[in-house]
Amino acid sequence: MFVGNIILAIINIPMAGLLVRVLSVPPRILYPIVLALTFIGTYAIASSTASFYLLLIFGVAGYLLMKAKFPTSPLVLAVIVGNSMEQSFRRAYTLANANFDFLYSSPLCIMLIILTIGAIMLPFIQDALRKKKAQKA
Numbered sequence: 578m579f580v581g582n583i584i585l586a587i588i589n590i591p592m593a594g595l596l597v598r599v600l601s602v603p604p605r606i607l608y609p610i611v612l613a614l615t616f617i618g619t620y621a622i623a624s625s626t627a628s629f630y631l632l633l634i635f636g637v638a639g640y641l642l643m644k645a646k647f648p649t650s651p652l653v654l655a656v657i658v659g660n661s662m663e664q665s666f667r668r669a670y671t672l673a674n675a676n677f678d679f680l681y682s683s684p685l686c687i688m689l690i691i692l693t694i695g696a697i698m699l700p701f702i703q704d705a706l707r708k709k710k711a712q713k714a
Contacts, residue, residue: 673679
């Protein structure tokens with residue numbers, strides 16, 4: 578993998594100027610080309626039409642989330658980190674003899690649970706405080 582990264586860097590560094598020029602292509606021309614390349618790549622990897630349907634489903638879902646102004650970073654992070662997190666959780670669960678006590682047995686785990694709940698609740702609390710402040714004004 579290290580050698581592959583070096584070869585990729587040797588090839589891509591001289592092409593940086595060309596890659597920057599791609600940004601000057603109008604979206605009405607660039608979007609169909611990118612869409613065609615994604616379909617070709619999807620079929621080349623899986624050689625099945627089911628991958629086309631998955632591509633369409635996730636593409637439509639991504640478009641709807643973008644229109645709803647849903648942040649994409651959490652989804653990208655979940656896709657990248659989700660599989661390894663799930664495997665690590667299964668390993669920890671197996672090592673704990675199928676017992677969930679390991680989730681709240683140490684002070685660090687309890688602190689992380691509290692911080693997670695706080696991070697989830699913070700927007701709701703801030704919204705309620707803003708509404709309360711607006712009613713007073």
